[in-house]
Amino acid sequence: MPTSLVTGGAGFLGSHLCDALLAKGHRVICVDNLETGTLNNIAHLRGDSFTHLNVDIIEPYFVDEPIDFVYHFASPASPIDYLRIPLHTLKVGSYGTHHTLGLAKLHRARFLTASTSEVYGDPQVHPQPESYWGHVNPIGPRGVYDEAKRFSEALTMAYHRQQGVDTAIVRIFNTYGARMRARDGRAIPTFLRQALQDQPITVFGDGSQTRSFCYVDDLVRGIILLAESGHHDPVNIGNPNEFTLLELAETVIDVTGSNSRIVFAELPTDDPQVRQPDITKARELLGWEPTVQLREGLERTIQNAGRDTLIGHRF
Numbered sequence: 274m275p276t277s278l279v280t281g282g283a284g285f286l287g288s289h290l291c292d293a294l295l296a297k298g299h300r301v302i303c304v305d306n307l308e309t310g311t312l313n314n315i316a317h318l319r320g321d322s323f324t325h326l327n328v329d330i331i332e333p334y335f336v337d338e339p340i341d342f343v344y345h346f347a348s349p350a351s352p353i354d355y356l357r358i359p360l361h362t363l364k365v366g367s368y369g370t371h372h373t374l375g376l377a378k379l380h381r382a383r384f385l386t387a388s389t390s391e392v393y394g395d396p397q398v399h400p401q402p403e404s405y406w407g408h409v410n411p412i413g414p415r416g417v418y419d420e421a422k423r424f425s426e427a428l429t430m431a432y433h434r435q436q437g438v439d440t441a442i443v444r445i446f447n448t449y450g451a452r453m454r455a456r457d458g459r460a461i462p463t464f465l466r467q468a469l470q471d472q473p474i475t476v477f478g479d480g481s482q483t484r485s486f487c488y489v490d491d492l493v494r495g496i497i498l499l500a501e502s503g504h505h506d507p508v509n510i511g512n513p514n515e516f517t518l519l520e521l522a523e524t525v526i527d528v529t530g531s532n533s534r535i536v537f538a539e540l541p542t543d544d545p546q547v548r549q550p551d552i553t554k555a556r557e558l559l560g561w562e563p564t565v566q567l568r569e570g571l572e573r574t575i576q577n578a579g580r581d582t583l584i585g586h587r588f
């Protein structure tokens with residue numbers, strides 16, 4: 274039975290990854306200090322195949338059993354979180370990645386780090402291929418997240434080139450599904466929470482900025498394929514179907530049968546205007562592409578999360 278260690282395993286994406294790895298027959302060690310995650314996300318994972326270590330990866334940490342795969346997902350990910358804890362975010366991307374790469378080296382494990390489309394910043398190339406170096410404001414409020422992830426990628430490639438660690442980098446584009454927090458500030462949980470209560474839906478700016486939304490099951494499938502490939506360079510995983518925020522709000526109203534109206538709020542600093550992954554590489558290298566489109570993904574999210582969780586009455 275292969276063993277996978279998942280940092281950030283009690284978070285939104287990490288917990289879905291733990292589910293998928295356990296379903297594949299892996300033993301899973303979840304390393305998470307619950308900074309933005311919750312035990313509720315892993316409460317259903319009991320038994321000999323699953324262990325949770327409450328460890329802050331900013332400090333060095335060790336695991337006393339063989340490990341085959343390391344999935345490095347620990348990091349605040351929502352603007353609400355990384356603007357609240359900017360130094361922590363930089364430390365997780367630097368010290369946390371360093372300690373986790375060191376662990377992978379010690380165990381001769383395959384290491385995969387969760388990077389982000391934010392490394393492209395406010396892109397000047399559209400859609401974004403992996404070869405694009407990005408357009409990031411390093412000193413703006415979002416810079417703590419974007420630059421932590423860019424540093425984390427640089428560190429990963431240095432461990433690969435200098436230390437021979439078997440590494441992979443996934444650049445994740447906006448992903449949604451059950452276990453997102455109702456008040457984490459990201460568009461889909463916010464719109465769902467508002468629509469399910471017939472409250473006004475707050476769209477930033479004029480709503481013409483675009484995003485591409487990937488359903489969590491598609492993402493997790495792509496991540497495991499990448500981890501099991503021998504590929505080292507970054508690979509985009511995301512859904513290339515692009516929507517304006519206004520279209521997203523209208524779709525959420527439609528899917529929920531809500532009476533909400535749309536209102537407009539101030540655009541956050543350095544909010545990217547467009548965002549769409551070029552997934553040619555994932556298609557060619559991994560044979561991967563998303564299969565769940567927005568309406569179906571929203572319906573599944575509502576079904577799996579339940580109304581009470583989505584409106585924030587139950588965690």
Ligand code: NAD
Nearest residue numbers: 281283284285286306307308309310330347348350445448
């Ligand atoms: P999340 O906040 O739900 O999960 C992050 C987890 O990391 C939490 O459980 C948190 O407690 C844990 N964590 C944070 N600091 C830690 C520390 N110092 N030590 C141990 N654990 C710590 O976020 P998410 O949306 O699941 O994102 C997971 C990863 O995927 C992040 O690295 C994020 O940057 C990346 N990502 C996510 C998205 C997305 O759309 N959700 C998009 C791009 C990239």
